[in-house]
Amino acid sequence: MAQNIFVNAIVKALTPHLDLSGTEIEGMIATPPDPKMGDYSFPCFTLAKAMRMSPKDIAADLAAKVDTTDLLEQIQTAGPYLNFFVSKARFVQEVLRNIRSQGDRYGQSDIGQGKTVCIDFSSPNIAKHLAVHHLQSTMIGNGLYKIYSALGYKCVGINHLGDWGTQFGQLILAYKKWGAADKLETDGITHLNQLYVRFHAEAEGNPELEQEAREWFRRLEDGDPKARDLWQRFKDISLEEFNRAYEMLGVHFDSFAGESFYCDMLNDVIERLETAGIATESEGAVVVDLEEYGMPACLLRKSDGATLYATRDIAAAEYRKKTYNFAKMIYVVGGEQRLAFRQLFKVLELMGYEWVKDCTHVDFGMVRFKDRKMSTRKGDVILLEDLLKRAVELAKSIMQEGEMEHEVPPDQMDEVAAAVGIGAVIFAELASKRVKDVAFDWAEILNFKGDTGPYVQYTHARSSSILRKAQQDVVDDVDVDLLTDETTMAVVKQLERLPAVIRDAAEVYEPYFICNYLLDLCGATNTLLHKHRILKNEPPLTNARLLLIDCVRQVIRNGLWVLGIKAPERM
Ligand code: ARG
Numbered sequence: 001m002a003q004n005i006f007v008n009a010i011v012k013a014l015t016p017h018l019d020l021s022g023t024e025i026e027g028m029i030a031t032p033p034d035p036k037m038g039d040y041s042f043p044c045f046t047l048a049k050a051m052r053m054s055p056k057d058i059a060a061d062l063a064a065k066v067d068t069t070d071l072l073e074q075i076q077t078a079g080p081y082l083n084f085f086v087s088k089a090r091f092v093q094e095v096l097r098n099i100r101s102q103g104d105r106y107g108q109s110d111i112g113q114g115k116t117v118c119i120d121f122s123s124p125n126i127a128k129h130l131a132v133h134h135l136q137s138t139m140i141g142n143g144l145y146k147i148y149s150a151l152g153y154k155c156v157g158i159n160h161l162g163d164w165g166t167q168f169g170q171l172i173l174a175y176k177k178w179g180a181a182d183k184l185e186t187d188g189i190t191h192l193n194q195l196y197v198r199f200h201a202e203a204e205g206n207p208e209l210e211q212e213a214r215e216w217f218r219r220l221e222d223g224d225p226k227a228r229d230l231w232q233r234f235k236d237i238s239l240e241e242f243n244r245a246y247e248m249l250g251v252h253f254d255s256f257a258g259e260s261f262y263c264d265m266l267n268d269v270i271e272r273l274e275t276a277g278i279a280t281e282s283e284g285a286v287v288v289d290l291e292e293y294g295m296p297a298c299l300l301r302k303s304d305g306a307t308l309y310a311t312r313d314i315a316a317a318e319y320r321k322k323t324y325n326f327a328k329m330i331y332v333v334g335g336e337q338r339l340a341f342r343q344l345f346k347v348l349e350l351m352g353y354e355w356v357k358d359c360t361h362v363d364f365g366m367v368r369f370k371d372r373k374m375s376t377r378k379g380d381v382i383l384l385e386d387l388l389k390r391a392v393e394l395a396k397s398i399m400q401e402g403e404m405e406h407e408v409p410p411d412q413m414d415e416v417a418a419a420v421g422i423g424a425v426i427f428a429e430l431a432s433k434r435v436k437d438v439a440f441d442w443a444e445i446l447n448f449k450g451d452t453g454p455y456v457q458y459t460h461a462r463s464s465s466i467l468r469k470a471q472q473d474v475v476d477d478v479d480v481d482l483l484t485d486e487t488t489m490a491v492v493k494q495l496e497r498l499p500a501v502i503r504d505a506a507e508v509y510e511p512y513f514i515c516n517y518l519l520d521l522c523g524a525t526n527t528l529l530h531k532h533r534i535l536k537n538e539p540p541l542t543n544a545r546l547l548l549i550d551c552v553r554q555v556i557r558n559g560l561w562v563l564g565i566k567a568p569e570r571m
Contacts, residue, residue, distance in 0.1 A: 006086045009071040017065050038083030055080030088484040095496045099551040107498040107558045112153030115327035118320050119145050125162030126238035127192040130245050130384040132367045133334045139429045141332040142251045142564045143511030150502050156324050161258025163235050166306055169217025172230050174199040188237050245384050262315035266307045269315050270300050278350045288347050298343040313344050328358050335363040362509045365437040395421030407570040419566035420454050426565050427453025431515040451519050459522040463553040464569040466534050478544040487531050494521040495555050518559045525552050
């Protein structure tokens with residue numbers, strides 16, 4: 001299966017001398033920590049027992065038997081390792097050829113063919129503004145969606161809207177008492193928030209309100225049309241705001257089946273859990289006791305009959321397995337819900353679902369804002385829409401004032417500013433390990449020379465600009481020997497990594513692998529642009545370097561695509 005001709009060549013060279021299958025040999029091939037030691041290595045430790053020789057002797061023995069080829073130029077031993085040096089020219093040729101022939105598909109593969117991945121992400125609560133942790137979930141989820149799609153999986157992006165629960169009884173009641181249709185129209189979620197706040201303030205001195213609100217939720221759960229109509233209105237208003245943000249972010253969902261979607265399935269879930277003896281009644285409530293697993297009980301139904309978040313998650317998991325038969329289900333939700341997911345997975349396990357092993361809670365840390373203005377607005381809530389708009393404004397002024405040469409035609413300025421501003425926010429969200437907290441600082445995330453989205457986009461635009469200025473077509477048939485100097489090889493080596501980086505990112509659910517990778521590629525590229533002139537050389541050299549730059553442009557674009565970031569041609 002290996003698409004890499006060098007690995008294939010090593011497998012072919014070693015097979016006659018070892019009692020191992022090609023796949024086994026391939027699995028053992030590694031990359032030396034220092035490229036000076038070789039491009040690939042074959043460690044001999046595990047062979048020692050069967051061959052009754054020391055790893056070092058095995059390596060020496062193999063080195064004596066294996067011949068160099070036009071692909072494998074040098075073979076050396078380093079203690080227990082057999083190290084291979086590939087032909088630089090052939091390596092360059094191979095990498096560039098792959099990129100040029102695969103274009104936008106370079107980096108993708110089909111290892112996920114025929115398998116489905118469900119990704120539960122973003123999943124905000126209706127009647128509340130989108131908050132920053134939803135941005136994180138949205139962008140990590142979107143990144144994983146693209147990463148898994150790139151690997152050939154069929155992805156189902158699910159927005160598990162928080163649109164059910166006792167709070168909607170409170171909201172209905174508050175709206176009936178103090179709400180106004182015109183305010184709902186103009187202020188949207190903000191009006192709902194005010195009602196919510198007022199409800200809690202008033203309920204403090206008047207506990208009967210709580211009782212009335214519970215009654216409204218019961219009516220909602222029973223399908224009472226009055227309750228349903230209002231709830232639907234709150235939901236529509238909320239979705240309008242959410243969709244505006246999703247549109248700005250370029251995020252798409254395949255399903256908006258939220259908590260309410262499962263409400264008809266909940267009685268059945270609870271009944272089955274009780275019949276199976278997994279759930280028990282306790283003071284009028286239904287719970288799954290998880291004490292022996294070191295967790296608090298999982299509450300399925302309150303004594304007033306109301307169902308809970310967890311109950312709906314159990315129903316959702318069953319439904320998704322039945323509907324999509326997923327090979328994996330990923331929940332992209334902040335770390336504060338770690339316990340909730342451990343409980344959920346345990347209950348699913350107790351229900352006998354072996355597929356619970358395919359469910360993963362992909363959590364993440366918090367975003368801290370260094371910008372006072374952002375964090376004090378409207379209490380602690382940072383409105384996502386405001387954040388994105390601010391990013392676009394700032395990007396625009398940086399581009400207009402900066403010392404950057406101006407290439408963006410005025411009529412495209414807004415579009416490019418949106419790509420850069422939003423790209424900067426997304427990159428900043430994704431650039432560190434998920435569990436790490438992110439410190440968010442405008443000057444930092446928009447620094448065109450820092451480890452940022454705009455820096456990567458700028459390297460892409462710079463490459464595009466060189467290709468435009470060349471005023472000639474990129475030719476594929478170039479003298480690859482001209483691309484084997486150290487500076488150029490550093491770029492080619494980065495270009496070669498994208499497919500592996502995407503696979504690795506999928507394995508541990510870490511889009512930041514792609515960010516790091518892009519920064520490395522851009523670093524190597526900018527060093528090259530600093531040292532080498534691309535245009536106005538002897539034609540063979542110009543042709544070769546233009547081909548390389550075209551591949552850089554393509555690979556940055558593909559990497560940004562995976563992150564959900566646009567790659568403008570000019571900026
Ligand atoms: N609505 C929840 C929140 O805003 C997140 C839901 C995550 N998905 C799930 N299946 N529980 O915190």
